[in-house]
Amino acid sequence: MPRLAARVARLTGWRRLGLAWVAGALGALAMPPYGWLPALAVALTVAVWLIDGAAADRSAARRAWPCFLVGWAWGFGYLTAGLWWLGSAFLVEADEFLWALPLGVIGLPFGLGLFYGAGFSAAGLLWSRGPARIAALAFGIGGAEWLRGHLFTGFPWNALGLALGQNLWLMQIAAAIGLYGLTVLAVLVCAAPATLATGRVPRERYGPSAAAAILLAALALYGAERLGPADLSVTGVRLRLVQPNLPQDAKFRPENREDIVDRYIELSRRPPASGEPEPTHIVWPESAFPFLIQRDPDALARIAAGLAPGQHLVTGAARADAALPGERPRIFNAVMVIGADGTITDTYDKVHLVPFGEYLPGPLDGILRALGLRQFVAIPGGFSAGSLAGQRILAVPGLPPVAATICYEAIFPGAILPAGRAAPSADPPGLILNVTNDAWFGDTPGPRQHLAQARLRAVEEGLPLVRDANTGISAVIDPHGRITARTPLDTETWLDADLPARIVGGTLYGQFGDAAFVLMLAACLGGAVVGRRPA
Known part of the structure; x- marks a missing residue:
């Protein structure tokens, strides 16, 4: 192994970047649906050895660029292998969007790889020959993943912490440290084997891997202890999640409106087991x-006729505001609450829209529309975002207060209850509701990755998660991340389930957000500096 590490470190030019790309792509096997944690260990071990070579015999200032290139290539490979399924969305209306497929499948990972480049560069500035360089890499990647999740609207899809966050025992620590804290732990654990080939004395050679094994065991023991018995259910609540499995190319055709409403009503009225x-x-x-x-009283009347007395419907739906004369109304991607009398009693407007999917980013909007291009969802002018200041809990009669999320809003840690952290409510939410449409991505890893990330929000916030997806995967998840009921993918079906109760008192992450993650970053930075030896 020492000989292999030395050969990797001596690589230069395209060979170094090519191996970095391959290593990053291998690391994607640690993500759902595969969940092979050793793949990330191999990927990060190779990354450490590549940085060893990029940082060797260079001053801190001179090593930043070669380390950046290694990180960019590593991230490019990781995201290409982990997000290739995005190409399915470009095939739904291939006559209009096929030309842009390379931009989504290659261009997006190419650009997002820059975050990893910045992370590796920061690690390179702190690099040393000893075990402290593992802490330097955890600091660099942890900070880079946080930036990827926040800058330019944010896209934290498949942050490295999900490698630990899909295991029921290991994910429990997310209740204190969140996804980004899990990312720091994932790097510390998976990069530790690099020292087996480079340590100068037994303590440096075996110490990091032994510490990583102890850390994993401690996390598993903590998780097993925290899980305990099954969570209680909310009395008097029985949910039905309707999964119509509508093809995306038929879903938004107005001529299908009658058939679509009929399908929803028929599935909703089927007798329970x-x-x-x-x-x-x-x-x-x-x-x-x-x-x-909201503008179709006949459809509302049909829906009301399909509801039993006392039943309430919570549904995703487009919503238009009241425009001034001569102005085009704004259209929102919303969740609506409809009573048995057909009245819409409450709504939530999606705040975090998907760039290019639901709207065209401001600086590009005019240019792209002048070229005849539009966002994927065929709404004139695109969706408008709901007000972040006005984001609130959805009131559904008979349910605890509902924290509503639409589609990929559920992948953003710490954003489920942004106002609640600043001013705790006397009546806290009792569940997270996530309505989504993964039909764009077919039977690929995409819907499975989406479910895994939404599931982690339940653990972070200590709230049950109710997830209803057009084509699947629909699920009910308790506040410890246990899936109590779920549907298969690409199946027309429905799911009846009880609503698990929230964790009384909430979680540390729910109260303090990323505070623990910041402390972990500071500890890694301190460890990298204190334990530093010249590279």
């Missing part, structure tokens, strides 16, 4: 209708 109670609440997925339900 023998001996099971009738649903008290029906949930339909994101953008359920190819028309504005």
